[in-house]
Amino acid sequence: MKTHSIILVFIGVVCVSGQINRHEYPTPSDIYNLIEIHVKQDDRQQPDYYGYEPVCPDAEDIFPCVCTYDSLSNAMDLNCSAVESQEQLKQIFEADFPSMNFREFDIKHNKNLKVLEAGVFNGISFEKFDIRYNNLEIIEVQALDSSYETATGITLYENNITSFPFEELSQFSKLSSFAINFSPLSVIPADAFNGLTALVNLHLCCNDADIVGTFQDLPNLRYIDLGANDIPAIPANFIKSGSSDLSYLELYSNNIVSVEPGAFDNVDGLDINMGGNSLSTLDEAAWRPYLEAGGILEAGGNPLVCGCDIAWLFGEDQLLEQVKRGATCTDGELLQDLDPSIFDNC
Numbered sequence: 001m002k003t004h005s006i007i008l009v010f011i012g013v014v015c016v017s018g019q020i021n022r023h024e025y026p027t028p029s030d031i032y033n034l035i036e037i038h039v040k041q042d043d044r045q046q047p048d049y050y051g052y053e054p055v056c057p058d059a060e061d062i063f064p065c066v067c068t069y070d071s072l073s074n075a076m077d078l079n080c081s082a083v084e085s086q087e088q089l090k091q092i093f094e095a096d097f098p099s100m101n102f103r104e105f106d107i108k109h110n111k112n113l114k115v116l117e118a119g120v121f122n123g124i125s126f127e128k129f130d131i132r133y134n135n136l137e138i139i140e141v142q143a144l145d146s147s148y149e150t151a152t153g154i155t156l157y158e159n160n161i162t163s164f165p166f167e168e169l170s171q172f173s174k175l176s177s178f179a180i181n182f183s184p185l186s187v188i189p190a191d192a193f194n195g196l197t198a199l200v201n202l203h204l205c206c207n208d209a210d211i212v213g214t215f216q217d218l219p220n221l222r223y224i225d226l227g228a229n230d231i232p233a234i235p236a237n238f239i240k241s242g243s244s245d246l247s248y249l250e251l252y253s254n255n256i257v258s259v260e261p262g263a264f265d266n267v268d269g270l271d272i273n274m275g276g277n278s279l280s281t282l283d284e285a286a287w288r289p290y291l292e293a294g295g296i297l298e299a300g301g302n303p304l305v306c307g308c309d310i311a312w313l314f315g316e317d318q319l320l321e322q323v324k325r326g327a328t329c330t331d332g333e334l335l336q337d338l339d340p341s342i343f344d345n346c
């Protein structure tokens with residue numbers, strides 16, 4: 001299984017304030033729980049229903065989808081996990097819908113649906129899409145268009161997606177949590193996210209994808225997981241969100257060989273996880289400004305040469321203190337255990 005082989009290569013460790021124990025490999029359910037927590041946090045923005053009570057369609061008109069009304073939050077959810085085909089899903093949305101605005105759309109463990117077609121939702125809007133453990137392969141351009149102005153969370157977890165309309169993401173003006181994980185995507189265009197001002201949590205791990213372009217202008221970003229993809233050379237300005245709340249940047253298991261100077265936001269307290277990559281050095285030009293700004297670096301599982309190239313970490317400014325224990329030289333010795341005097345002649 002693809003999923004399991006990806007997990008085996010995790011050397012980096014996912015952690016968000018204790019939600020996952022450090023020094024353990026993240027499992028798919030760990031990653032899913034993180035998404036779940038982030039989507040729930042987004043619930044704090046309560047929808048405004050203008051006092052109307054939404055009304056579910058007649059059950060037989062939308063079978064095998066099931067509409068449920070939650071009177072506590074005055075919201076309707078739609079569960080289409082049992083849908084038999086794309087044609088059937090399309091037909092269901094041609095039924096009479098007394099209320100057009102739903103809270104959540106669910107499809108889970110569905111083996112039948114391969115494509116979400118353009119216009120399938122026929123004007124019905126959702127705040128959240130929870131689509132996981134399916135054989136879904138293609139999400140067409142404009143499949144989700146009726147939710148441009150309502151969607152706050154889109155979760156696409158452990159499907160078989162090879163095609164997603166990233167170019168359309170900028171239309172989702174309220175999107176605060178986006179996740180596409182464990183799908184065989186070949187390319188993820190970073191620029192597609194630029195300017196999503198509501199985006200707080202971005203989960204793109206474990207797709208084994210080339211991540212091309214740069215992430216810019218995401219002023220509310222807090223968490224970004226790009227782990228287990230393929231980004232051998234991190235370019236300048238790779239992550240310049242401009243967010244002062246940025247707390248975690250996961251880049252574990254990405255075959256990273258080099259990091260250009262100025263690649264990341266310099267944010268006090270930001271934790272960048274570079275675990276399990278192919279870095280042979282921690283380049284001063286790339287990392288000094290970041291550590292001086294108060295950033296934290298995880299670099300375990302990299303073949304660090306530990307020559308004069310890292311002497312700068314052992315200077316009077318003690319920047320090594322901001323490199324987490326776990327980073328080792330190729331002989332397995334922890335950076336923290338090196339005798340600083342070995343750098344005296346550098």
Ligand SMILES: *[C@@H]1O[C@H](CO)[C@@H](O)[C@H](O)[C@H]1NC(C)=O
Pocket residue numbers: 066079080081082106
């Ligand atoms: C959605 O429907 C499926 C079967 O159609 C059911 O197994 C599942 O529990 C439902 N999920 C929720 C959240 O109601």
Ligand SMILES: *[C@@H]1O[C@H](CO)[C@@H](O)[C@H](O)[C@H]1NC(C)=O
Pocket residue numbers: 135137160162
């Ligand atoms: C995933 O999609 C590919 C085609 O892109 C297909 O060959 C494969 O069988 C699918 N896997 C599953 C589990 O459906």
